[in-house]
Amino acid sequence: MADEITISVNPKIYTLDCIYSAAYILMEKAYFILDGDPEKEVIVKIIPKDAEQIGQQSGLKADDIEKLFFEEMLNYKHYHMNLEKNKEITRLIIEKALFTANPAIIEDAKQIEIKEIVEEIKKESRLEGHSGSEEMNEKIKQIKQDDKA
Amino acid sequence: MMEIMVNGLTEEEISLSKKFYPADCVDRAMIDFSGVCVIKMNESKNYYHIRMTDKSVAREFCNYALSLAKMKRVI
Numbered sequence: 001m002a003d004e005i006t007i008s009v010n011p012k013i014y015t016l017d018c019i020y021s022a023a024y025i026l027m028e029k030a031y032f033i034l035d036g037d038p039e040k041e042v043i044v045k046i047i048p049k050d051a052e053q054i055g056q057q058s059g060l061k062a063d064d065i066e067k068l069f070f071e072e073m074l075n076y077k078h079y080h081m082n083l084e085k086n087k088e089i090t091r092l093i094i095e096k097a098l099f100t101a102n103p104a105i106i107e108d109a110k111q112i113e114i115k116e117i118v119e120e121i122k123k124e125s126r127l128e129g130h131s132g133s134e135e136m137n138e139k140i141k142q143i144k145q146d147d148k149a
Numbered sequence: 150m151m152e153i154m155v156n157g158l159t160e161e162e163i164s165l166s167k168k169f170y171p172a173d174c175v176d177r178a179m180i181d182f183s184g185v186c187v188i189k190m191n192e193s194k195n196y197y198h199i200r201m202t203d204k205s206v207a208r209e210f211c212n213y214a215l216s217l218a219k220m221k222r223v224i
Contacts, residue, residue: 020219031208032215034169042169047208 004047005062007069011042014073017080019044022072030065044069117143161207164196165214174217175199182210 009019016038023032029049036043046066051059060068099106121139151162165175175197179188186206191198201207 017222020215020222024216024219027212027216031212033163033165033211034215035166036168038168053205 003062004045005066006043006045007066008036009042009044009073011038011040014077015080016042018073018076021076022069025072026065026068029060029068030062114143160200160202161204162198162200163207163211164198165211167195167197170197170214170218171221174214174221177217178210178214181213182206 011019019034019042023034023044026032031047031049033045033047034042035045046062046069048060048062048065053059118140175190179190179199182188182201186202189200191200199207199210201210
């Protein structure tokens with residue numbers, strides 16, 4: 001049976017998602033067992049598969065798999081960082097694509113927004129204790145005119 | 150992972166941490182592997198202790214449970 005290795009990973013540097021993804025990628029080359037504390041120290045036990053199991057003449061050593069594992073973790077860390085950085089842009093692009101496909105969504109969204117603003121103004125006027133509804137009506141009219149324009 | 154002798158036969162016991170392997174993933178893996186080899190499961194405070202008759206199947210079980218846990222996190 002091939003050798004095995006136990007490594008320690010700091011979850012503050014490599015998140016659990018990175019660890020899971022790296023292990024998942026290398027699953028055809030080795031067996032992985034996770035242990036430890038997900039918040040302080042993750043212990044990864046790596047047991048390389050035999051050459052016969054992976055259908056090759058010579059299997060990888062535990063050290064080689066360890067290097068590959070760290071490489072994959074770094075790769076996923078980079079991917080997740082970029083994903084987080086571009087989250088807002090991605091959201092905007094998807095929103096725009098959806099709105100282009102069905103413009104009625106924009107009208108619905110506008111109507112909902114107007115309703116929300118009107119409700120907010122009504123609430124505010126109640127809290128401030130305005131008795132006159134003329135001021136409020138003027139504000140609502142103004143919002144509706146702005147929307148038409 | 151450790152070998153245990155039961156009635157003259159060796160059994161492989163694997164311990165999976167509950168912090169990394171959610172209960173539903175282990176259950177799913179148990180159901181899927183139930184036809185492959187005999188499984189007995191014990192549960193302690195922090196670990197699932199799973200006994201299997203074959204060492205390499207036990208290790209494959211670990212990988213399978215890990216892949217289910219990974220998929221659960223992603224989705």
